[in-house]
Amino acid sequence: MTVYLTDLGLVNALGDSKQTIAPALFSGAKGLAKCDWIPGATTYTAPVLSALPSLPPALARYQSRNAQLAQAALLQLHDTLNVVRQRYQPGRIAVVAGTSTSGIAEGERAVAAQVEQGAVPADYQYAAQEIGNLGPLVAQLTGARGVAYTLSTACSSSAHALASAQRLLDSDMADAVIAGGADSLCRLTVNGFAALDSVSDAPCVPFSRNRCGINIGEAAAFFVVTREPLVHDIELMGAGASSDAHHISAPDPAGTGAELAIKRALQQAQLNPSSVNYVNLHGTGTPLNDAMEAGVIDRLFPHRPLCSSSKGQLGHTLGAAGANEAALMWLALNEGDGKLPPHCYDGEYDPEIAALNLVEVGQRLDTSGARVYLSNSFAFGGNNAAIIVGRRDGY
Numbered sequence: 163m164t165v166y167l168t169d170l171g172l173v174n175a176l177g178d179s180k181q182t183i184a185p186a187l188f189s190g191a192k193g194l195a196k197c198d199w200i201p202g203a204t205t206y207t208a209p210v211l212s213a214l215p216s217l218p219p220a221l222a223r224y225q226s227r228n229a230q231l232a233q234a235a236l237l238q239l240h241d242t243l244n245v246v247r248q249r250y251q252p253g254r255i256a257v258v259a260g261t262s263t264s265g266i267a268e269g270e271r272a273v274a275a276q277v278e279q280g281a282v283p284a285d286y287q288y289a290a291q292e293i294g295n296l297g298p299l300v301a302q303l304t305g306a307r308g309v310a311y312t313l314s315t316a317c318s319s320s321a322h323a324l325a326s327a328q329r330l331l332d333s334d335m336a337d338a339v340i341a342g343g344a345d346s347l348c349r350l351t352v353n354g355f356a357a358l359d360s361v362s363d364a365p366c367v368p369f370s371r372n373r374c375g376i377n378i379g380e381a382a383a384f385f386v387v388t389r390e391p392l393v394h395d396i397e398l399m400g401a402g403a404s405s406d407a408h409h410i411s412a413p414d415p416a417g418t419g420a421e422l423a424i425k426r427a428l429q430q431a432q433l434n435p436s437s438v439n440y441v442n443l444h445g446t447g448t449p450l451n452d453a454m455e456a457g458v459i460d461r462l463f464p465h466r467p468l469c470s471s472s473k474g475q476l477g478h479t480l481g482a483a484g485a486n487e488a489a490l491m492w493l494a495l496n497e498g499d500g501k502l503p504p505h506c507y508d509g510e511y512d513p514e515i516a517a518l519n520l521v522e523v524g525q526r527l528d529t530s531g532a533r534v535y536l537s538n539s540f541a542f543g544g545n546n547a548a549i550i551v552g553r554r555d556g557y
Contacts, residue, residue, distance in 0.1 A: 165328050167385045167551060168392045171238035171342075172489045173231060174381035175208035175476050179238060184493045188501045190523040192475050194365045194377055199349045200356045206365050207347055208379030208477030210234075217303075224299050226265030226290040231382035231482075232344040236303055239340075242386050242393050243304055246338045249392075252307035256336035257300045258326040259312050259384075260319030260343030262481030265291035267348035300340055300384070308336050314481065317444075318403075319343055320383065321484025321539040321547035325401035327387040342384030342485035351480065352378055358411055366447035366478075367507040368471040369456065369518065373447045379477025383485035385492075396495050399534065399550040400431025406544035413451050417458035419546045424462060424536065427548040433534060438467050438550075439527055440494075440502055442487050442537040443518075445471020446478055453515045455538065460516035470521040474506035484539040484547055491535040491551050500526035500533075 170180060175193025177183040186193075197207040214230035215237060221229075236243075246255060269291040272282040289295060294312045301310035309330065313322050320343025327341035355361045355376060362375035387398060403426065406419025413420070428435060441463070444455055459469065472487055479486045490503045505520040527533060534552040541547075 163332050163389065165331055165398045166388055166391045167396045167398050167492055168388050168394055169239055169242040169386045170383065170489055170492050171235035172383045173210055173234045174479065174486055175210055175379050178212035178234060180493060187475065187490060187493060187503055190504045190506050192365065192506060193379070194477060197352065199352045200361065203356065204363055205352065205361045206377040207352065208377060209347055210380055221299065221302060223287045223289045224295055226268045228261065228263060228265050228344050228346040229299055231346055231380060232296060232300060233303060235342070235382040235384045236300065239384065239386060245392055246386060247305055250337040252305055254308055254337040255306040256308035256330050256339045257297050257306050257310040258323040258339060258341045259296040259300050260314065260323040260481050260484065261296045261312060261345055262314055262316050262319055263345045263348050263351055264293045264295060266350050267346055270349055296344060304340055306340055315545040316541035316543065317478065317480050317483050318539040318541035318545045318547040319481035319484065321549050322403060324385065324398060324485060324488060324549055325403060325547065328398055328401055331387065331389055339387040340384055341387050343482040344382035345380055345480040345482040347378060347380045360448055362447060366473055368445035368447040368473050369452050369511055370507045371510050371512040372508060373449060373452060375448055376446045376473065377477040379479045381476065381479040381482040381486040383482060383489040394496060396492055397552055397554065399552050400427040400433070402426030402430065402548040404546045406546065408544045411542050413454045413540055414544065415450065415454055417454045419544045420454065420538065420540050421458045421462060423546040423548040424538065427536065427550045431550045435463050436465050437534045438463060438536050439533050440535045441467055441469040442491055442503065442535065443469050443471040444538040444540045445473050447473055451540065456516040456518055459518060466519040468502060468521045468525065469518045470503050470505035472503055484549065487537045488549050488551060491537055495533060495535065495551065495553055498529065500529045502527060
């Protein structure tokens with residue numbers, strides 16, 4: 163069954179709409195800023211700088227930065243959601259959302275107030291930080307009354323949300339699905355990755371010989387997924403997943419689970435590896451991840467498709483990364499001139515890992531034929547996901 167990513171709402175460190183993010187993305191702009199949250203050290207994060215909307219008063223118990231990011235993305239879908247609600251019954255509109263931080267930043271502030279002042283703030287409610295709140299919240303914000311749930315598989319959460327949306331449509335459990343994810347910056351995550359020696363003290367440089375870790379970002383990206391192209395005709399061609407459980411935080415150096423997820427996405431899309439024109443790499447900038455992923459891409463795609471990691475521009479947006487990076491491919495496919503997200507780093511590719519064909523700023527693909535784009539998301543515990551989106555007939 164053909165499934166379409168018919169519309170997109172997006173906010174990240176490059177802007178607060180598709181219209182502002184696209185030109186910044188393709189020009190190679192960076193949304194990284196210095197951060198002093200790690201005691202005795204410095205890192206960079208990728209914050210959303212634009213003002214965020216507050217939740218409606220009736221949903222104030224969910225008020226958090228994470229919820230506000232989601233609301234900012236969902237408001238961009240207002241017109242499309244009106245069409246969806248007119249076409250389908252509310253009980254046939256589903257929601258699948260991915261997150262890993264939820265509203266934990268609000269919990270941090272509540273704990274700090276308890277320690278410093280002896281009581282949590284009067285307006286603090288645990289519901290704001292509960293890990294499962296995002297899916298039901300999105301349903302209430304959009305009027306969806308079908309299945310609504312939250313996935314949390316670390317950095318592959320929202321990629322799995324898109325795959326789940328596809329399955330809900332294929333199984334006729336819904337006629338439309340609002341799918342994506344949101345994750346907000348918080349001290350817990352930044353310091354947690356620092357404790358793993360995974361955070362870079364400079365802007366991250368994926369696949370560079372000088373890479374030493376990640377920068378964490380925040381974002382929200384939500385798609386309206388349907389069986390018909392209500393607004394745009396970009397297809398969700400295939401999705402693959404695996405759980406290799408190699409290690410709680412480190413990737414399998416052989417990339418066995420990552421490779422399996424990609425193969426499953428290709429199989430579902432009924433495509434050969436040679437059909438892939440572009441790969442959006444997971445590309446975190448950590449020594450182990452980049453070495454593993456380069457090897458997998460080199461083995462699976464001997465025709466050397468163009469590749470790039472968005473982490474040098476947007477940081478690692480954790481649970482939102484899968485949808486956020488699928489959104490970057492959606493923006494590229496929606497452009498009529500074949501622009502691709504560039505690979506932003508220091509230009510010193512690591513000679514010790516498999517060579518990749520990295521996208522330079524301004525580089526383009528021929529749009530006369532099919533365009534097939536793959537995005538990888540590899541998470542803690544070996545929770546791997548691969549998403550393929552594209553246009554079969556050119557544009």
